[in-house]
Amino acid sequence: MFAAIDQREAARSAGLDMPPTTLLVYGNPRGGTPLMLAAPDFALEPPLKVLVREEAGGKALVVYTPAEALGGRHGLPAGMAGKLVGAEALLATAVQR
Numbered sequence: 001m002f003a004a005i006d007q008r009e010a011a012r013s014a015g016l017d018m019p020p021t022t023l024l025v026y027g028n029p030r031g032g033t034p035l036m037l038a039a040p041d042f043a044l045e046p047p048l049k050v051l052v053r054e055e056a057g058g059k060a061l062v063v064y065t066p067a068e069a070l071g072g073r074h075g076l077p078a079g080m081a082g083k084l085v086g087a088e089a090l091l092a093t094a095v096q097r
């Protein structure tokens with residue numbers, strides 16, 4: 001985990017209000033570096049991000065870009081985005097807890 005950004009608190013510091021919203025920024029240089037070496041412009045994608053926000057009624061919503069959606073972006077060779085599936089699986093496990 002690189003950072004947890006409390007966007008609700010940031011909004012409050014600007015005199016605004018919003019429901020609880022946190023952006024989690026995570027990654028692993030061992031996994032991301034080979035992707036950036038294969039397609040240098042792919043460096044715009046990592047680190048990976050997960051948005052956790054509260055919807056009306058108090059229900060939590062978790063949003064992230066699936067690894068398969070990153071395939072081919074910025075010239076990333078076919079199949080290389082699959083290296084991110086492990087992180088996605090860990091995320092899914094953590095969210096279900």
